[in-house]
Structures are given as structure tokens and as C-alpha cells.
Amino acid sequence: MGFVSVLSYVHQLIGQRVASGDTVIDATLGTGVDACFMAKLVGARGSVYGFDIQQAALDQTEQRLAKELPDAHVHMSLCSHALMEAAVPQDRHGKVAAVTFNLGYLPGADTAIITEQASTIPALEAALRLLRKGGIVTIVLYSGHDGGSEEAAAVERWASQLPLAAVQVLRYQFANRSASAPYLLALEKR
């Protein structure tokens, strides 16, 4: 049967923790897969906030939604995910159910435009502040591209020192793939 893929495992973990009416965040819209998946979970009563620094990502997400979930709405911001706290309404702070990060570059676009630790770490800190107890942050890491291994190492360092009393950090990773294969760090707020 094979082990569940990293991306499917992300959706399993989120599916177990996000319900109709919840507020969730896609910190790296990319092609919109996570935003679309979470929009289905939270439904019309819920809210999805999405961020990306490239207009192409917002466009691709819009197209995916139009096709797969035409009634859904995602609040999209063309800015760094490090600014997510400004875009999410104050009354939802501390109540967010899930935040997804899919690091690296936008598939099919300029591979020089990548997420970098200088903004990724502040964004992760913001995500943890926005999260409710029992909420989850998922981080899919890639270390194959230029700058990827440095970013992955910085995220690993940051995650490994999080106090266990406040956050549980899980690694889900295929161990005999090339270094460029994606892997997951998942954070649950306690």
C-alpha cells in the first residue's frame, strides 16, 4: 500500500483538526492546493486567509477555486507571510485552527524567487501566535534548490528549541530519498 505521502499526511493532520466554521491560513498559496483543501473543510461559515509574494500564485489559486469550489472565498494578500497578523482580523488572533507552509519556490515560475529564513522564521512565529490551542502549523520543507538547505536548517533549529510545554513538533520524512525530497515538520500548540 505504501506509506502516506508527505502532502497527503499534511491533509490528514489538518482534516483531523479543522472543522466547519474555523479560521485557517495558507501562508504560501503557490498553486492553491492547500487553500482549496482547507476552504472545503471550513465551509461557508469559515474563513481562509492566503498569502504569497507572487501575483501568479494568487491567480493560480483563484483559477483552482473557480474550478473546484466556485462558491468558496479565500481572502488573499499579495505580501510576505511575515505580515499575516495584519491581514487576519484581531478577533481571530489566538483562534486560528491551521496554518500551512509549503516552502521553496512556486512550481513552474522563477526558481530564484524562494522563501527565505529572514521572512520564514518571523512568519512561523506569527503563525504560532495566531494559533488556538490544539491548532496546527504544517511546514513542508525542500532542501534541493539553491538556498533550500540553509532555510531548512534554520527552520529545524528554530523548531527544535520550541518548548515542549507549549508546542509539540513532529517530523514525517522519507529517509532513503534524495536530499531534495520534501519532508514535513508539524507543530501542534498545546
Add this chain to the structure above:
Amino acid sequence: MGFVSVLSYVHQLIGQRVASGDTVIDATLGTGVDACFMAKLVGARGSVYGFDIQQAALDQTEQRLAKELPDAHVHMSLCSHALMEAAVPQDRHGKVAAVTFNLGYLPGADTAIITEQASTIPALEAALRLLRKGGIVTIVLYSGHDGGSEEAAAVERWASQLPLAAVQVLRYQFANRSASAPYLLALEKR
């Protein structure tokens, strides 16, 4: 809700792959938790083979079975798990559904008696040979005790070079615990 613990995750992975009538192996009987869990899964038509180098482990497994599953039988061998191929009938070679390893020392016993790479790696090789396609080997690793980190490093090296076409290797690990916290490598034969 918290993430599923390493030991519960082992039982999840095994529960998804082992059915009534199957042949399974507990390579490190210890207190008998895995043997007892798998005896329930395979039922009266299945077979469980168990190994430990300490009589105390066989006794504890026997006691657990008598209490939790009095009708079950586990074929127990007081020898190194590196010899498992001799104890499992020839006609079950290549047909084993699951092999569990729980490395380190027997809880409550002499902590100087530990599993070591010199026998652990040959035992893992034997386990892979015995496995059927789709079968699983689970390895719970501890690096907190003397000799533990050397053994874990040796198992990691061995597992990371397994050809992906033959075996998929999954790591499930809590990333912000002490180095002595157990973690999982799971191998599925393809």
C-alpha cells in the same frame, strides 16, 4: 488532541497491514507489548515468532499473554534476533507481514544488556528477506543510553542507503524532545 505517539503510530502502521492468518515477528520481545498486539491481529490461524536474549523478557511476554490473550500462542526463542531465519519455517520466508524491533534495553532489567549494531543490522537484513511485498519492519530507536546513539547512527546509515525501488523508509520523530526520546524508522518492502 496531540500527535499520535511513536508506539501508537507503530501499531497503526501494523494494524493497516496485518490481517488474520498472517505470520509476524517480534524481534525484541521485551515486555511483550508488540507480540501481544500482533497475536490479536493474526488470530488463531496466524503465527507470531518472538525473540529475546533475556529469559526475563520471555517470562514477561508469557505473563502478558496469559492475562490479555490466554488462548494465543507465541513461538518464543531465547536467542539473538539475528538468528530469526532459522526459527521461522522455510515455507513462511518471503511471506512475513510485519517485524517489530524495539531497540535499547529491557525496561527494569540490567541496562548494560542492550541491542547492538553488530547483531541489529544482520537482524534487520534478515527481517527484510523474510518480509513479503507490502510487509513492514518497524524500528523504535533510543539514543539516550550508553551505546544507544552509536546503534541509532548505524541503523540510520543502513536504512538511508536502502534502494528506494525495493524499500520505502519513513521516519516518524518528535523534533523538540530530548535526544533520549524514542523515534521510529518504518520500512515497507515494495
